[in-house]
Amino acid sequence: MNMSSIRAVVAHGAGDLRVEQREVPVPGPGExxxxxxxxxxxGSDLHYWRHGAVGEFRLREPLVLGHEIVGHVRQAGPGTQALPLGTPVAVHPLASCGTCRQCGAGRRNTCLDAGYLGSAARDPHVQGGLADVLVVPAERVLPLPEGLDLRLAALAEPASVAWHAVRQAGDVRGKRVLVTGAGPIGCLVVAALRAAGAGEITVTDVHEEPLAVARAVGATSVVRVGSEPDGLDGLAADLAIESSGNPAGLRTCVYGVDRGGLVVGLGLLPPGDTPVAANAVITRELRLVGSFRFDTELGEVLRALSDGRLPADPVISSVLPVSRTDEAFRLAAEPARSCKVLLDFADPATA
Ligand SMILES: [Zn+2]
Ligand SMILES: [Zn+2]
Incomplete structure (x- = not known):
């Protein structure tokens, strides 16, 4: 498509989200x-929009949001080995330094000098991909497997986050698993657990609607948590994956696993130190491990989405054109009305 300018979804501060016209970016060497x-x-895009910050990362300049990006190769930089123009691709959002001890140990997701698309963690911020055109290093552009629908591929980034969390749990085949939180990440964790051969999967949420999505992607039982006693303390699961980002969810995990069980913390909790039921962790000999972003999982997840192993389609609840960005963000912020909301950048003339 010929463009004289591009549209970009930009957070300027708390409550100040704009769709702006920007110059068409041109790839340099290697891009x-x-x-x-x-x-x-x-969720992080919603935080920048509503609070002007994600945890400790505060907006200090306008930020193009978005890190869950798929599209087509448009142009290669000078001298760049690139996929043929028009190839459908997913973008890896992580830039790692390649030289620090974490990168050296094969843990690029915990790189000491990492950058992530659409993040205010660094100065200057790393501008994101909710725009008509995104320029990235060529090695961070992955071709989609033959036949994989671009719309379904848009789940590849959050599904890789979920896939990594399941990998942190080791061999889950036949295991009884508790997942707290049935938002997009929690539901993708359920789908990834299914793909990895988990046994019973119990999912909790405070809303009814997300639990229906959890069922659709493979939960074997669902529990609505709230004021009523939920009986989860006696669940004695082998493993729990905390996907709600709520301290109460972490507590449910600690008491919901059996003695000697494993708790994987995935949902980012509010900033600062969170109290944990540490004595229960100690006396019940639990293991508590974190899971952050992902590294090499993206290619495997694209294949699993393509061959049907990862039953993620029910996670996409709405697709709205960029002209309705405000509505899309409001919708995405309401867990009772949406799961994953996608923005569609199709040319308005052809949409
Ligand atoms: Zn590094
Ligand atoms: Zn994300």
């Missing part, structure tokens, strides 16, 4: 321009 088709709206 590729991707014509974006879909961008998923993530």
């Amino acid at each position: 590729v321009a991707v014509e974006v088709r879909y961008g998923g709206i993530c």
Whole structure:
């Protein structure tokens, strides 16, 4: 497509989200321009929009949001080995330094000098991908497997986060698992557990609607948590994956696993130190491990989405054009009305 300018979804501060016209970015050596088709709206995008910050990362300059990006190769930079123009691709959002001890140990997701698309963690901020065109290093552009629908591929980034969390748990085949939180990440954790051969999967949430999505992607039982006693303390699961980002969810995990069980913390908790039921961790000999972003999982997740092993489709609840960005963000912020909301950057003339 010929463009004289691009649209970009930009957070300027708390409550100040704008769709702006920007210059068309041009790839330099080693870079590729991707014509974006879909961008998923993530919890972190919602935080920048509503609070001007995610945890400790505060907006200090306007930030193009978005890190869940798929589209087509549009242009390669000078001398760049790139995929043929028009190839459908997913973008890896992580830039790692490649030289620190974490990168050296094969843990690029905990790189000491990492950058992530659409993040205010660094100065200057790393601008994101909710825009008509995104320029990234060529090695961070992955071709989609033959036949994988671009819309479904838009789940590849959050599904990789979920896949990594399941990998942190080791061999889950036949295991009884508790997942707290049935938002997009919790539901993708359920789908990834299914793909990895888990046994019973119990999912909790405070809302009814997300639990229906959890069932659709493979939960064997669901529990609505709230004021009523939920009976989860006696569940004695082998493993729990905390996906709600709520301290109460972490507590449910600690008491919901059996003695000697494993708790994987995935949902980012509010900033600062969170109290944990540490004595229960000690006396019940639990293991508590974290899970943050992902590294090499993206290619495997694209294949699993393509061959049907990862039954993630029910997670996409709405697809709205960029012209309705405000509505899309409001919708994404209401867990009773939405799961994963995608923005569609199709040319308005052809949409
Ligand atoms: Zn995300
Ligand atoms: Zn590094």
